[in-house]
Amino acid sequence: MKSTLSPDRTELKERWAEYKLANPKSRIRDDAKALGTSEAELLATGLGSHVQLLDGDFRELIKEMGSLGHVMALTRNDHVVHERKGVYEKISFNNHVGLVLGEDIDLRLFLGDWKFGFAVSENERYSLQFFNSFGEAAHKIYLTEKSDKKAYDALVTKYLATDQDVNLFVTEKKEKVAEPDEVADFDQAVFQQEWLALKDTHDFFTLLRKHKLSRKQALRNAPEGYAHRIKPESMKPLFDAISETRLPIMVFVSNPNCIQIHTGPIKKIFVMGPWLNVMDPEFNLHLREDAIDEAWVVQKPTEDGIVTGIELIDKDGVMFNQFFGKRKPGIPELAEWPALIELHSIKF
Structure with missing residues (x-):
């Protein structure tokens, strides 16, 4: 079923397209900051074309990640990007805390605030991307030339959200408060x-x-x-x-x-x-x-x-x-x- 963008997402998509024309080398995380939005909201402007919204228990999805074979795991924050290739192995969860303890891919997962998931296809590059309630990237998984694309397609189909025409509601993040020089009641x-x-x-x-x-x-x-x-x-x-x-x-x-x-x-x-x-x-x-x-x-x-x-x-x-x-x-x-x-x- 073809998705129709809401007016808000249509306007954001147009603003993003204009920004990318002026800043072709800028990455989506930086684009989001420049446009006063979140990375998840920018990605959602692709719903109905190259982006698909995922649903369900992400713990169960992660447990099946080994079926993809050799992939690239990406975790980042504002200052550093960590990309590691390998296979998801020895996957376990205790409530919302997960472990991936393979020889190559080694993760500690805190899924309590994994709010949004997407399957993304751009220029023959396929990925699963997860975001928190602030719309910030939590973790991303990219297929490599060694990955099992059929297994990827099966996972996307299994966890595909029924409604692909949705607006994402992200939580506004509070500004960071500078820490005091002195610590009260500190021994x-x-x-x-x-x-x-x-x-x-x-x-x-x-x-x-x-x-x-x-x-x-x-x-x-x-x-x-x-x-x-x-x-x-x-x-x-x-x-x-x-x-x-x-x-x-x-x-x-x-x-x-x-x-x-x-x-x-x-x-x-x-x-x-x-x-x-x-x-x-x-x-x-x-x-x-x-x-x-x-x-x-x-x-x-x-x-x-x-x-x-x-x-x-x-x-x-x-x-x-x-x-x-x-x-x-x-x-x-x-x-x-x-x-x-x-x-x-x-x-x-």
Whole structure:
């Protein structure tokens, strides 16, 4: 059944077309900001042509993602894009929290606010794209030349919304409030003791919530020797050193709805404008270096010894990118990793 655009969507579609003519290299996320709308609302202007609205329980859809075979998983936030190719394997859910634990595609999914889903076909490129209630991209899955297109078509048919002529109602997002310099009712000594008593890196989030600290506030109040800043321009020499040594690392990129992880080496590194890029056959990373307000080297105790990470934080205090040496529970971190950071990071 052919879809008829509502007047509002028709007007937005026309505005977007005009904007793309003037800005042909701009991407949809940036287009949405420029037009004062959301990415999901822009995408919905294609309903009835190259975009199809999905419905149903997205947990069940994700559980079937392995049927597509080799795909590209994409998770991003405002400052970094993480693209990893592979197969969705070992998929499980506990309520709305999901895990994908394949050798290549490694995800933590938070589906409580996965509001909209679309199947998109553009220039023979097929994808499944999911958005939260604010119309922001949660996670995207693209077919590759190795994917099973028939399985994709079957999934789209199975989860296709009955009504394709709908208006999307997104929630208006509140403006971010700057964090205070001082933390009220904060006992630094107790916080530092509890930091030093950590048994697992995942417990750090609980520690921050308990003491009502932002990431920046926590790092500024770390125990002596457990957190120090490095210059944001450290990332290029660090990437180059990782590439040259073939040291396997873990690259975490997160948004409120998904965390995506690459584990392994990174090889082809180059800079284009503000973007620091990794362009390997199975893994791509695009990091806006000018978005790094603070870069920290952070150490946390675990039952397997100290775990060292690099954390990138933007001007709003949001931690948007993390790097670790390759490790698994029960195995200490690679000794080469903190040594590489010490040797190649640019200190204040």
